[in-house]
Amino acid sequence: MKIGTKGRYAVMAMVDVAKYGNKTTPVSLSDIAERQEISLSYLEQLFCKLRKAHLVSSMRGALGGYLLSRSSDHISIADIIDAAEEPVRLTRCPSIKGKGCMKNEVQCLTHHLWEGMGNQISSYLKKISLQDILDKKSLEPCALIESPSSNHLEYSTCS
Amino acid sequence: MKIGTKGRYAVMAMVDVAKYGNKTTPVSLSDIAERQEISLSYLEQLFCKLRKAHLVSSMRGALGGYLLSRSSDHISIADIIDAAEEPVRLTRCPSIKGKGCMKNEVQCLTHHLWEGMGNQISSYLKKISLQDILDKKSLEPCALIESPSSNHLEYSTCS
DNA sequence: CTTAATCCTGACTTTTATACTCAGGATTAA
DNA sequence: TTAATCCTGAGTATAAAAGTCAGGATTAAG
Ligand code: FES
Ligand code: FES
Numbered sequence: 001m002k003i004g005t006k007g008r009y010a011v012m013a014m015v016d017v018a019k020y021g022n023k024t025t026p027v028s029l030s031d032i033a034e035r036q037e038i039s040l041s042y043l044e045q046l047f048c049k050l051r052k053a054h055l056v057s058s059m060r061g062a063l064g065g066y067l068l069s070r071s072s073d074h075i076s077i078a079d080i081i082d083a084a085e086e087p088v089r090l091t092r093c094p095s096i097k098g099k100g101c102m103k104n105e106v107q108c109l110t111h112h113l114w115e116g117m118g119n120q121i122s123s124y125l126k127k128i129s130l131q132d133i134l135d136k137k138s139l140e141p142c143a144l145i146e147s148p149s150s151n152h153l154e155y156s157t158c159s
Numbered sequence: 160m161k162i163g164t165k166g167r168y169a170v171m172a173m174v175d176v177a178k179y180g181n182k183t184t185p186v187s188l189s190d191i192a193e194r195q196e197i198s199l200s201y202l203e204q205l206f207c208k209l210r211k212a213h214l215v216s217s218m219r220g221a222l223g224g225y226l227l228s229r230s231s232d233h234i235s236i237a238d239i240i241d242a243a244e245e246p247v248r249l250t251r252c253p254s255i256k257g258k259g260c261m262k263n264e265v266q267c268l269t270h271h272l273w274e275g276m277g278n279q280i281s282s283y284l285k286k287i288s289l290q291d292i293l294d295k296k297s298l299e300p301c302a303l304i305e306s307p308s309s310n311h312l313e314y315s316t317c318s
Numbered sequence: 319c320t321t322a323a324t325c326c327t328g329a330c331t332t333t334t335a336t337a338c339t340c341a342g343g344a345t346t347a348a
Numbered sequence: 349t350t351a352a353t354c355c356t357g358a359g360t361a362t363a364a365a366a367g368t369c370a371g372g373a374t375t376a377a378g
Contacts, residue, residue: 001162001240001247001280003273005337008251015268028353037261041339048355061346062352077272081160088160092167102196109174113236113292114162117283121160124279133272163365187324201367207326220375221323 003081010046010084011077011133012036017056018072018130026058026065046084053083072134078125088121090114162240169205169243170236170292171195176215177231177289185217185224205243212242231293237284247280249273 013032020035021027029047033040047066050056055075056066068075081088091114093101100107128137172191179194180186188206192199206225209215214234215225227234240247250273252260259266287296 001166001244001249003160003249004335007160008269008273011272012267012269019268030353039338042337044355045338051355058354059346060344060354062350063347064345064353066354085160090160090162108171109178109292110167110171112295113170113287114167116287117280120283121276121280124276128272128275133268136271164367165365189324198367200369203326204367210326217325218375219325219373221321222376223324223374225325 004085005042006046006085007081009036009038009042010050010080013038013043013046014050014055014068014075014080014130015133017066017068018075018134021065021067023067026063026067028065031065049083050080053079055079055083068130071131073129073131075130076126077128077130077133078122080130081125088118088125090118163244164201165205165244166240168195168197168201169209169239172197172202172205173209173214173227173234173239173289174292176225176227177234177293180224180226182226185222185226187224190224208242209239212238214238214242227289230290232288232290234289235285236287236289236292237281239289240284247277247284249277 013036016032016036017027020031029040029043032038033043047056047058051058051066054069057069058064058066091101091111093099093107093111098106100111102108172195175191175195176186179190188199188202191197192202206215206217210217210225213228216228217223217225250260250270252258252266252270257265259270261267
């Protein structure tokens with residue numbers, strides 16, 4: 001069970017943009033590369049995807065860079081990871097309806113387990129916004145409570 | 160975000176043992192290999208680890224095989240995955256106290272995110288037992304409710 | 319006692335996906 | 349005009365995962 005650098009770096013870079021950018025001044029990839037210790041070329045690849053997913057917009061030319069397309073509390077970690085690397089998918093059956101991952105069975109015995117696990121992860125990542133990371137929320141998983149009244153993360157220390 | 164075959168096959172194989180074995184008659188690896196479409200040699204590797212983790216016990220010789228060491232509702236999926244593949248770990252900082260994954264910072268900005276995510280996954284996997292899989296529970300992630308009164312999975316359909 | 323079925327183990331090979339680089343072009347502020 | 353940036357596709361290298369192989373140990377059954 002692991003996460004690759006594509007997802008990891010994309011999140012780190014987006015946090016960096018959220019932290020050092022604002023509505024007028026974009027953040028350049030070379031700055032991000034240095035602060036986050038990520039190769040520039042690799043970042044270029046990642047931001048190509050992030051831009052296509054409309055999470056950031058770019059300004060070309062000298063003094064160019066990237067800025068967030070929406071405010072940092074309307075961008076979830078799930079958005080970023082989906083954009084960067086192929087989405088969270090733990091099952092391995094083809095998406096063809098009625099087909100499982102095995103020759104004989106329609107669905108293997110563990111299909112629901114992996115599906116449930118994927119949902120669990122996705123819903124966690126959806127609840128956390130870029131702003132939450134800057135605010136150092138997401139500290140205590142046991143305190144994650146869904147609040148219907150707002151889209152934000154409620155939390156309380158649990159110890 | 161993905162899970163490797165080690166963890167996946169280990170769970171599939173354990174479900175198979177739980178389904179086809181009982182306290183007296185062990186299940187042979189060649190049977191599992193055929194039913195679950197997994198190479199025999201690969202299973203041998205996996206069961207070496209599962210045995211060392213005391214999840215199964217072996218009977219050698221003809222008519223030998225494996226049986227569960229504990230009852231199927233006292234073996235969690237987390238137990239199996241921990242035994243089979245290196246444990247769920249999403250952070251990438253060395254375990255040395257006070258050291259982060261970056262040169263400068265003590266902890267990178269996203270450390271808590273990955274840590275929380277790992278905890279989220281682990282606690283999900285701990286709640287689900289082999290027996291739950293056989294009973295086709297673990298279907299609905301939104302229905303997962305921690306019940307202090309029992310160690311089992313509570314669920315209700317949510318649609 | 320012999321055979322065949324199984325577990326047991328370590329080392330080895332193959333394959334694949336990831337991670338990363340490189341080269342060259344387009345755009346724009348100074 | 350220059351230098352800093354974004355932009356893109358193709359290519360390479362590395363490491364991890366996946367899977368194989370060979371040989372040995374144990375034991376039930378004939
Ligand atoms: S994972 Fe969907 S059928 Fe096996
Ligand atoms: S993941 Fe722990 S410090 Fe970066």
